[in-house]
Amino acid sequence: MKRVLTVLFFSAFLCLLKARAVEKIPLPGEEGERAALVCDSFPSRLHAFVWRNWSVVPVDRLAQVLETTPAKVSQIAVSMGLSAQQKTLPEWKNEGYITVLRRNWHLLPYPQLLTLMDFSREKMREHLIENDFLFIKLGSVKPKCAPLVYHEPTEIERERAQQIAALLKKEGVSPADTGEPRFAFIPVLSKPLPAAAGAIKKDESSFDLRLIFSYFADFADPLYDPEVPSYPDGLLQRLSDNGVNAVWLHTVLRTLAPPTEEFPEFGKDYQRRISGLKVLVQRARKYDIDVYLYVNEPRAMPQEFFDVAGRETLKGISRGGLHTMCTSIPAVRQWISDSLAYVFQEVEGLGGVFTITASENLTSCASHRLTAGCERCKNRDYADIIAEVNTTIAEGVRRGNPKARTVVWDWGWDDKYAPDIIAKLPETCWFMSVSEWSLPIERGGVKSNVGEYSISSPGPGPRASKHWQLAKEHGLKTVAKVQAGLTWEFCVIPYLPVMDLVAEHAHNLSDSNVDGVMLSWSLGCYPSPNLRIFQAMKGKDESVDGVLDAMADSLYGRQGRALARQAWTAFSNGFREYPYHISSLYVGPQHMGPANPLYLNATGYSATMVGIPYDSLNAWRSIYPFEVWVQQLERVRHGFEQGCALYEKLAEAVDANLRAQVQRELGTYRAATLHFESMINQARFIDARDKLAADDQSREKYIQTMRNSAKAELDVAKRMLPLVQSDSRIGYESSNHYFYIPQDLLEKIVNCHYVLSQLK
Numbered sequence: 001m002k003r004v005l006t007v008l009f010f011s012a013f014l015c016l017l018k019a020r021a022v023e024k025i026p027l028p029g030e031e032g033e034r035a036a037l038v039c040d041s042f043p044s045r046l047h048a049f050v051w052r053n054w055s056v057v058p059v060d061r062l063a064q065v066l067e068t069t070p071a072k073v074s075q076i077a078v079s080m081g082l083s084a085q086q087k088t089l090p091e092w093k094n095e096g097y098i099t100v101l102r103r104n105w106h107l108l109p110y111p112q113l114l115t116l117m118d119f120s121r122e123k124m125r126e127h128l129i130e131n132d133f134l135f136i137k138l139g140s141v142k143p144k145c146a147p148l149v150y151h152e153p154t155e156i157e158r159e160r161a162q163q164i165a166a167l168l169k170k171e172g173v174s175p176a177d178t179g180e181p182r183f184a185f186i187p188v189l190s191k192p193l194p195a196a197a198g199a200i201k202k203d204e205s206s207f208d209l210r211l212i213f214s215y216f217a218d219f220a221d222p223l224y225d226p227e228v229p230s231y232p233d234g235l236l237q238r239l240s241d242n243g244v245n246a247v248w249l250h251t252v253l254r255t256l257a258p259p260t261e262e263f264p265e266f267g268k269d270y271q272r273r274i275s276g277l278k279v280l281v282q283r284a285r286k287y288d289i290d291v292y293l294y295v296n297e298p299r300a301m302p303q304e305f306f307d308v309a310g311r312e313t314l315k316g317i318s319r320g321g322l323h324t325m326c327t328s329i330p331a332v333r334q335w336i337s338d339s340l341a342y343v344f345q346e347v348e349g350l351g352g353v354f355t356i357t358a359s360e361n362l363t364s365c366a367s368h369r370l371t372a373g374c375e376r377c378k379n380r381d382y383a384d385i386i387a388e389v390n391t392t393i394a395e396g397v398r399r400g401n402p403k404a405r406t407v408v409w410d411w412g413w414d415d416k417y418a419p420d421i422i423a424k425l426p427e428t429c430w431f432m433s434v435s436e437w438s439l440p441i442e443r444g445g446v447k448s449n450v451g452e453y454s455i456s457s458p459g460p461g462p463r464a465s466k467h468w469q470l471a472k473e474h475g476l477k478t479v480a481k482v483q484a485g486l487t488w489e490f491c492v493i494p495y496l497p498v499m500d501l502v503a504e505h506a507h508n509l510s511d512s513n514v515d516g517v518m519l520s521w522s523l524g525c526y527p528s529p530n531l532r533i534f535q536a537m538k539g540k541d542e543s544v545d546g547v548l549d550a551m552a553d554s555l556y557g558r559q560g561r562a563l564a565r566q567a568w569t570a571f572s573n574g575f576r577e578y579p580y581h582i583s584s585l586y587v588g589p590q591h592m593g594p595a596n597p598l599y600l601n602a603t604g605y606s607a608t609m610v611g612i613p614y615d616s617l618n619a620w621r622s623i624y625p626f627e628v629w630v631q632q633l634e635r636v637r638h639g640f641e642q643g644c645a646l647y648e649k650l651a652e653a654v655d656a657n658l659r660a661q662v663q664r665e666l667g668t669y670r671a672a673t674l675h676f677e678s679m680i681n682q683a684r685f686i687d688a689r690d691k692l693a694a695d696d697q698s699r700e701k702y703i704q705t706m707r708n709s710a711k712a713e714l715d716v717a718k719r720m721l722p723l724v725q726s727d728s729r730i731g732y733e734s735s736n737h738y739f740y741i742p743q744d745l746l747e748k749i750v751n752c753h754y755v756l757s758q759l760k
Contacts, residue, residue: 025121026321027110028128028135029142036106036143037603041747041754042164043157045107049148050076052103055178055743056092057116059085065108065116068150079158081165083176091183093118095216097127098134098737102612103744105138109145130252130299130361131220132522132735137611164750171718171749178742179725185732186216189527190232193241206539207509209405209430209479209516211246211292211354212239215494215525219735222249223256223273228280238527240287243535244519246351247284248292252299257339262331265305277347290351292407293343295393297336298325300362316365317373327364327389328376336389337396344400352405353397354432354518357389359412364389369414383417387424394426407432407479407518410467422470431471432479432518435459435509443579444628451582452481453488453521455498456575458505460512468514477515484517484531486524488585488610489578490675491733492593493668495528497643499551500572502530503537503544511540522735529555556662560654567646571669574639579632581622588620589613589682591733593675594720595740597751598685598710600758602693610736617686620679626687630680637676644669664727671723671730678716685709707759714752721745 039048046066053062054077059070066073077085092100097117104113114124128135153161168175214222217230231247239247256274259267281291300322306315316326325332344350358367364377366385371377377385394406408425409432410418422431439450439461450457460468460480468478484502485495509517517534519525529551536547552564587607589596599615607616621629647669651662688705695702724730724742731740 025125027121027125027142029140030110032142033144034141036145037605039107040600041597041751043153043160045148046151046153047076047080047157047161049104049107051080051082051747052107052743053100053116054082054085054175055741056088056096056100056103058088061116061118063150065112066148066150072150076153076161079153079161079165081168081175083174086178089181089183091186094218095183095186096737098131099739099741101127101134102138105612106143107145108148110142112145112147127220132250133609136609137736139605139608139612167750167753168746173718173721173746173749175743175746177725179722180728182728182732182738182741184728188234189215189238190229190234192234192237204538205243205535206537206542207515207517207534208477209246209407210244210519210531210534211248211479211516212244212519212531213248213522213525214734215527216732216734217249217522219250219522221252221255221273223251223276223280224269226272226276226279228276228283231280231284233283233286235527236284236287236289239531240289242527242529242531243533244527244531245288246290246292248294248354248518249280251293251295253295253297253336253339254299256293257342260335260338263335274343274346277343277350281347281349281351285349290349292351292405293353294356295340295353296356296360296363297389297393298327298332298363300324316377317368317370319362319368319370322362324362324365324367324374326374326376327385327392328374328380333388333392336392337399340393340396341399344397344404346400348401350401350404352407353393354407354409355390355393356409356411357386358410358414367412381417381420382414383420383424386413386417387421390421390429391424391426394429398426398428405430407516409433409481411481415463418467419470422467422476423474425474425476427475429476430479430516431467431476432481432516433464433467435461435464435480435482435505437461438463441580443577444624444632446579446624446628448581448623450580451585453483453582453585454580455483455487455496455501455505456489456578456580458501458508460508465512468512478513479516479518480509480512480514481518481521482509483521483524484519484534485526485528486520486733488523488591489575489580490590490672491523491610492591492675492731492739493672494526494729495524495530496571496575496672497568497665497669498572498575499530499533499548499568500544501575503533503548506534506537506547507540507542507544510537510542513540523733525734526729556650556654556658560650560658563646563650563653567643567650570639570646571643572639574636574643577632577635577639579621579624579629581624584620584622584624586610587613587616589679590675591736591739593740594678594713594717595731595744595748596678596682597748598682598713598755600689600755602690615682615686617683617690620683626683630683633676633680633683637673637680640669640673640676644673667723667727668730671720671727674716674720674723678713678720681709681713681716685713703759707756710752710755710759714749714756717745717748717752721749 042048062073063070214230222230254266316324365371365374390408397404397406407430434452436450436454436457436459439457441457471478552561556564586609603614605614607613607619647666688702692702731738
């Protein structure tokens with residue numbers, strides 16, 4: 001008995017130590033002092049919190065956060081005109097948590113965010129650090145928020161809440177009318193179609209590899225659920241029908257391979273993930289689709305990892321509280337190679353990997369060009385380190401399965417070392433480069449070069465062409481990384497209907513004799529006609545018009561072909577005018593669009609990477625003068641308006657059984673048009689606001705511009721609302737979840753009215 005009690009006591013003691021360790025896990029930006037933004041449009045922060053979470057978090061949990069009763073929370077909601085809470089969708093916890101986190105970032109401190117989202121500190125940290133730059137997307141700063149506790153609304157707050165309720169009623173917008181439930185597209189795309197279209201034979205394409213991501217994958221840990229819902233049968237079938245023959249998913253190697261003697265803490269739940277990977281490979285094989293892993297290794301580790309005896313010698317350079325496992329150490333490379341060999345031996349038929357070795361997460365000491373901070377790497381050649389990591393990965397993959405491919409991506413490489421790196425790669429590797437990178441362009445008289453993520457600029461550019469030529473000279477096959485469906489130029493509808501641009505790019509690549517295409521990063525992965533274009537391009541002799549005519553026939557019949565082609569050209573011509581610059585793509589308001597509030601006073605916050613645009617107009621327009629940026633967006637909007645008008649005619653011309661689908665797609669194109677219009681409105685508002693602060697002599701002129709812009713933005717929000725309510729795809733992107741939902745457009749209506757009231 002005494003022995004049993006001793007064991008129980010020791011177990012309890014270990015649990016206590018673990019709990020205390022978890023409590024000490026630091027969250028990024030936790031000690032920040034930057035003041036959070038005030039929600040001026042609402043009676044109080046309490047009201048803003050209830051409003052923003054009413055449709056995404058159960059009332060019981062809201063009450064728990066506020067330390068009150070569900071009845072009290074419901075009273076706050078009803079006072080603003082919100083109807084009784086319906087059952088919230090369970091998807092918000094897993095498929096939509098980024099949306100929940102973003103909308104509360106300026107409302108709650110971390111402890112209350114953990115309660116709201118039912119996250120442990122460990123899980124929150126994992127998501128913020130490992131999930132595709134999530135903390136960076138939130139601005140790399142956690143605004144300082146005092147704890148939010150329920151209080152009885154004051155008389156002024158009650159009056160303001162009643163005004164909001166009356167306003168919604170007057171505008172004829174009902175918070176109860178949520179329309180199609182968010183995430184409704186997932187079960188639709190998950191269910192297989194009765195029969196595959198099979199319009200084009202896969203072996204006719206000039207591109208042997210046509211690789212893409214899932215439209216709704218869990219980017220963080222897609223294999224943790226052994227059923228792998230990120231890639232259901234219906235989605236794989238639709239991707240196959242549109243020409244895709246490979247899919248990829250994000251993995252972290254230490255979670256996929258088993259623990260080792262050196263690293264016993266690695267491999268937690270690895271068997272679960274291996275099981276999921278086997279399921280996915282077998283499922284994808286039914287549709288002639290291979291599965292690839294995204295390998296960005298070895299991931300940097302926190303200091304506590306190196307505090308274990310013998311580990312300090314593995315540490316390389318340090319950045320952001322993380323430290324590299326230095327790849328100049330043979331034991332580190334051996335772990336990478338052995339882990340990949342295990343995965344590819346264990347999962348029969350796994351297609352391959354693609355690598356990123358010089359950016360994204362911190363990996364080798366050369367990955368962020370910081371070798372000077374490592375005693376082992378500071379005197380080594382940059383090209384040697386990058387080539388060595390890629391060779392190690394390729395060797396591990398090949399040991400596991402000699403037929404599997406290793407696609408080496410030059411993303412982030414220091415270009416002057418590219419020839420040396422390419423020359424050192426094994427001939428079994430395939431080499432990939434971003435097609436449009438460094439392509440010279442001129443928009444509105446402003447000259448620049450494309451970075452990446454451009455559909456408006458069909459490649460290839462000189463950088464990719466040069467690197468592909470070097471790769472071919474060394475016996476490597478080549479791959480073009482493109483964005484076929486969407487891009488950070490605009491990403492919150494299923495796909496951009498700019499078929500002329502996509503076909504031009506596909507034809508150019510076919511003429512360049514590249515062997516494969518990676519059709520997307522994490523965005524632009526909807527199973528769309530855009531993807532089919534790359535399957536249909538059989539070689540450089542295949543004409544763009546021939547491919548597009550055939551596709552228009554297959555989609556709309558002969559009676560709709562001419563109108564579809566005219567509409568695609570209008571959309572494409574408009575989008576050619578997009579004021580492209582890589583920094584604008586990352587920080588512009590194009591994704592949040594009409595849901596981005598108007599700020600009467602400068603926020604002082606900088607726009608974040610594809611996250612929160614705030615009011616950073618100068619960052620939005622980047623290299624473009626203000627009027628040129630607006631002018632170019634007007635041209636984009638005009639092209640989309642023309643295309644939408646043609647699609648309206650197309651909906652009348654096609655067979656009756658196609659009209660509903662054409663109308664649904666038209667709704668997404670109209671949404672895109674409204675986003676471009678909203679960008680213009682917001683820019684004019686902010687420009688006038690900032691000039692007003694500096695020029696009191698022209699006060700009335702600037703105030704009138706602000707009024708006109710706010711009225712125009714109010715109109716956009718009201719027109720946008722029914723489009724979003726009727727189509728759950730609008731506003732969604734897999735690595736950011738929903739940029740906005742109908743509730744946010746209702747908030748924008750309230751926001752615009754508040755701004756107009758203050759401008760009187």
